Amino acid sequence: MVAYTSEHPPFFVTVDLVILTLREGTFAVLLVERGAEPFRGRWALPGGFVHVDEDLMDAAYRELEEETGVGGDAVHLEQLATYGAPGRDPRSRVVSAAYLAVGADLPEVRGGSDAADARWWPVEEALGLDLAFDHRVILEDGVERARSKLEYTDLALRFVPARFTMPALQGVYEAVWGTALDPRNFARKVTRTQGFVRETGEERRGGRGRPARLLEAAGAETLLPPMMRD
Amino acid sequence: MVAYTSEHPPFFVTVDLVILTLREGTFAVLLVERGAEPFRGRWALPGGFVHVDEDLMDAAYRELEEETGVGGDAVHLEQLATYGAPGRDPRSRVVSAAYLAVGADLPEVRGGSDAADARWWPVEEALGLDLAFDHRVILEDGVERARSKLEYTDLALRFVPARFTMPALQGVYEAVWGTALDPRNFARKVTRTQGFVRETGEERRGGRGRPARLLEAAGAETLLPPMMRD
DNA sequence: CAAATAGTGTCTTTGAGACATTATCCG
DNA sequence: CGGATAATGTCTCAAAGACACTATTTG
Incomplete structure (x- = not known):
C-alpha cells in the first residue's frame, strides 16, 4: 500500500451474479438480455454498480433481490472472483466482483428495470451463448465453483x-x-x-x-x- | 449491469499480497511496516494501487517483484478474494483484490520504497499482530487457502x-x-x-x-x- | 563406530464401487 | 393388480492409519 495521492486512477466497481438453481430437475442459470449498449441484445449475467456506501456483498444481495425477488437467508451467496482486465468494459475501467448465488426453486422472472428480458437458461445452453463482456468466463468459473463445492461442502x-x-x-x-x-x-x-x-x-x-x-x-x-x- | 451514467461512484482499486514461503523450515509471510498514515508504524500486507491500464494480476505481479525482487514463473500467484467494505480504508473508498503468492526460499528483504521496514514473519506470529486495515482477515483467508490447496493440488x-x-x-x-x-x-x-x-x-x-x-x-x-x- | 538422516513393509480398518430386488403407494 | 417410485445389502478392492527397524553417510 503506497502513500495515497490523488494521482491514483478511479475505477467503477460492479457486482455480477451467477445465480444457479434447479428448475424441474435441470441445472439453470439466470441471464438478462441487455437493453442498452454496449452489447445491446446480448445475454449477460445480472449485476450492477456498487453504491458509494455499500459493501460488495450487500450490493450483490441487492442485485439478487432486484432480479429474483428473493433475498436474505433463502439464497446462498458467496464471492467468486474479481475481474478487472482493462478493456473488459469498452466504456471505461470497470472492475467487477462476481458472486455465486444458489437457491432452491427460484421463481420465474421476466424483464426488469433496464434489461430487455430475463430468463432461466439450462447451464449447458448458457455456456454455448455468446455472452456480453467477459461473462462467459465468469459463468464457467461459477459453474466450476458450484460443482467443486458439492464435493466437500453442504x-x-x-x-x-x-x-x-x-x-x-x-x-x-x-x-x-x-x-x-x-x-x-x-x-x-x-x-x-x-x-x-x-x-x-x-x-x-x-x-x-x-x-x-x-x-x-x-x-x-x-x-x-x-x-x-x- | 445497469445503464452507464457518470453518476456511479468512483473507487480506488488496490492489490494486496499474502506472500508465503518456507524459511528454514518455518511457514512465513512477508509483512511491511507502514511508513505513512493511516496505520503508520503498523504491520501490513504488501500491496499498492492498480495502474490505469493494468490488469489486476499484472498489478499483483508488479508489486510482488517490487517487494521481493522475484517475479514471473518462480512464484505461484492466484487471486484470493476482494475486500471492499466501506471504511476499510479511512481515507476513501478503496476496493482491494487480494492475491496469494507462494515461492520457494524467497529472499530476505529490508525496507522498501515507501515502507519503513519489511520482513518475513512466522505465520503464527503474524496472525497475532494487530495488522493495518482489514489485513488480518486477508491473511487468515490466504493461509486457509494455502492449507486447503495443499490437499487437492500440487x-x-x-x-x-x-x-x-x-x-x-x-x-x-x-x-x-x-x-x-x-x-x-x-x-x-x-x-x-x-x-x-x-x-x-x-x-x-x-x-x-x-x-x-x-x-x-x-x-x-x-x-x-x-x-x-x- | 557413533550420530544423523533417509528409506521402507505389514496389518487392520474404512470407504468406494459394482450390482438387483423388495417395499409401498395410487389409480 | 399393474405401474411408479423409494429403499436397501453384500462382496470386492483400494486407500488410510498405526506402527519400528534397516540403510547410508559423515566426522
Whole structure:
C-alpha cells in the first residue's frame, strides 16, 4: 500500500451474479438480455454498480433481490472472483466482483428495470451463448465453483427446499455434475457422512409410487469424507 | 449491469499480497511496516494501487517483484478474494483484490520504497499482530487457502525448489498444516498419487546422514486422491 | 563406530464401487 | 393388480492409519 495521492486512477466497481438453481430437475442459470449498449441484445449475467456506501456483498444481495425477488437467508451467496482486465468494459475501467448465488426453486422472472428480458437458461445452453463482456468466463468459473463445492461442502442442500427427499438430493448431484449416480451407494454415502442430513420422521405422500421420507440439513458445513465425482 | 451514467461512484482499486514461503523450515509471510498514515508504524500486507491500464494480476505481479525482487514463473500467484467494505480504508473508498503468492526460499528483504521496514514473519506470529486495515482477515483467508490447496493440488511443490527431497516435501505439509506426519505413510501417499512427483535419479550428498534422493514435479496440478489433513 | 538422516513393509480398518430386488403407494 | 417410485445389502478392492527397524553417510 503506497502513500495515497490523488494521482491514483478511479475505477467503477460492479457486482455480477451467477445465480444457479434447479428448475424441474435441470441445472439453470439466470441471464438478462441487455437493453442498452454496449452489447445491446446480448445475454449477460445480472449485476450492477456498487453504491458509494455499500459493501460488495450487500450490493450483490441487492442485485439478487432486484432480479429474483428473493433475498436474505433463502439464497446462498458467496464471492467468486474479481475481474478487472482493462478493456473488459469498452466504456471505461470497470472492475467487477462476481458472486455465486444458489437457491432452491427460484421463481420465474421476466424483464426488469433496464434489461430487455430475463430468463432461466439450462447451464449447458448458457455456456454455448455468446455472452456480453467477459461473462462467459465468469459463468464457467461459477459453474466450476458450484460443482467443486458439492464435493466437500453442504452446498447441495441450497439447491433444495428445507425438507427434501433422498432422490431429490441425488438429483442435485446428478444435474450439477451431469452424471448418473447409483442410488444405493448415494444413500449410504449421504447417510454415513456425519452431520450432513437427518430424518425428519415425515413422509411426502401424494405422488405416484412409494412415499419418500423427508430429510433436513443436520448442520455440518464441511463434508467428511467428501462426496467424490472423479 | 445497469445503464452507464457518470453518476456511479468512483473507487480506488488496490492489490494486496499474502506472500508465503518456507524459511528454514518455518511457514512465513512477508509483512511491511507502514511508513505513512493511516496505520503508520503498523504491520501490513504488501500491496499498492492498480495502474490505469493494468490488469489486476499484472498489478499483483508488479508489486510482488517490487517487494521481493522475484517475479514471473518462480512464484505461484492466484487471486484470493476482494475486500471492499466501506471504511476499510479511512481515507476513501478503496476496493482491494487480494492475491496469494507462494515461492520457494524467497529472499530476505529490508525496507522498501515507501515502507519503513519489511520482513518475513512466522505465520503464527503474524496472525497475532494487530495488522493495518482489514489485513488480518486477508491473511487468515490466504493461509486457509494455502492449507486447503495443499490437499487437492500440487501447491506444496511451490514451497520447494525444482528438485527437492521427500523429507523436504513432507516438511512443507508439516509446516503449513502445523501437524506431524508419518514418513512411511507420507512417502507411500506421494509416490502412489499419479503425476505428483518423479525421481530424478540424482541424490543430494554433503549433509550429514544418508543422502536423499532428489525428486521433481511430474506435472499433475490436481491430486487424486487428495492428501488429507482431517 | 557413533550420530544423523533417509528409506521402507505389514496389518487392520474404512470407504468406494459394482450390482438387483423388495417395499409401498395410487389409480 | 399393474405401474411408479423409494429403499436397501453384500462382496470386492483400494486407500488410510498405526506402527519400528534397516540403510547410508559423515566426522
